[in-house]
Amino acid sequence: MTIEINAAQARVYDNFIGGDSGFETDRAAGFWIRLQAPDLIAAMQENRAFLSRAVRWLSARGIDRFIDIGSGFPLSPNTHETVLAAHPEGSVVYCDLDPTVGERTRALIAEEPRAAFVPADIREPEAILAQPAVRALIEAGRPVACILAAVLHFVPEEADPARITAVLRDALPAGSHLVISHVASDLPWRPENSPEVLARATEDMHLRSAAQIAGLFEGFELLDPGVVPAAEWHPDAGAVATDFVLPIHGAVGRKA
Numbered sequence: 001m002t003i004e005i006n007a008a009q010a011r012v013y014d015n016f017i018g019g020d021s022g023f024e025t026d027r028a029a030g031f032w033i034r035l036q037a038p039d040l041i042a043a044m045q046e047n048r049a050f051l052s053r054a055v056r057w058l059s060a061r062g063i064d065r066f067i068d069i070g071s072g073f074p075l076s077p078n079t080h081e082t083v084l085a086a087h088p089e090g091s092v093v094y095c096d097l098d099p100t101v102g103e104r105t106r107a108l109i110a111e112e113p114r115a116a117f118v119p120a121d122i123r124e125p126e127a128i129l130a131q132p133a134v135r136a137l138i139e140a141g142r143p144v145a146c147i148l149a150a151v152l153h154f155v156p157e158e159a160d161p162a163r164i165t166a167v168l169r170d171a172l173p174a175g176s177h178l179v180i181s182h183v184a185s186d187l188p189w190r191p192e193n194s195p196e197v198l199a200r201a202t203e204d205m206h207l208r209s210a211a212q213i214a215g216l217f218e219g220f221e222l223l224d225p226g227v228v229p230a231a232e233w234h235p236d237a238g239a240v241a242t243d244f245v246l247p248i249h250g251a252v253g254r255k256a
Contacts, residue, residue, distance in 0.1 A: 036197035039189055043230075043248040044150065047181045048075070050230040050250040051149045054179045055082045057234055058145045058252070063177060064090030065137050065144045070122055070151030071096050074108045079147070080115040088114075093133045095120035122151050123159050125167040143175035150248075152216065153183045153205045165216045169255060176255045178220050181230055185209050187247035213249050220253030227251040 034041050064087035068079045071094040080092035094105050094117045109115040116133040146168050155161040185207035210227040230250035
């Protein structure tokens with residue numbers, strides 16, 4: 001049995017992590033992948049958990065300004081909810097290419113003046129930085145956290161992901177942080193995952209090794225524990241270790 005997986009990345013991902021967005025084709029794609037490649041679902045859920053931990057970790061260290069590029073559909077706890085709970089005068093700008101993501105995000109933050117949404121393509125970092133909401137956040141001169149969670153693996157080498165992070169780095173104030181999660185090429189999928197379904201589900205992804213992901217942090221100091229499987233990046237107290245590693249890396253770097 002096969003199914004035509006023809007669905008928007010943001011909506012299928014939202015289905016993976018427990019959201020309620022998407023059309024029937026998106027839900028069908030998510031259901032089929034869930035059956036045939038359960039570790040892909042688990043990896044995307046781990047990505048969301050890593051993002052939440054990174055935002056909490058940075059907020060606890062005084063970072064109160066965040067740019068979340070490739071933010072995807074809202075799902076609590078959203079970045080602005082975590083940040084503003086810790087820092088009521090903080091600011092969060094969400095950026096995404098999907099217009100439906102924009103509609104949902106704008107509706108969520110309509111009454112929150114400390115959060116904004118701008119349409120953005122990660123492949124055009126200069127355009128992102130030119131957005132008034134982003135420019136205002138950066139030009140305040142305070143450290144900013146720039147989040148690239150599960151987005152750079154959609155950028156092929158010919159689009160030069162290292163250039164993207166370099167452009168963002170050069171624009172960020174000193175003391176800013178870069179957060180990256182990325183599907184891994186150097187961590188294996190378990191045999192219970194269908195190779196055919198994995199290949200189809202990840203055909204738009206450009207998997208990279210820990211060393212390649214570390215290269216995207218050029219000009220940043222990689223903070224401990226470096227580029228590691230996402231579940232191993234500052235796990236929550238009491239987190240239950242599994243007997244296998246999900247193939248997604250996470251890391252945070254700081255600009256001196």
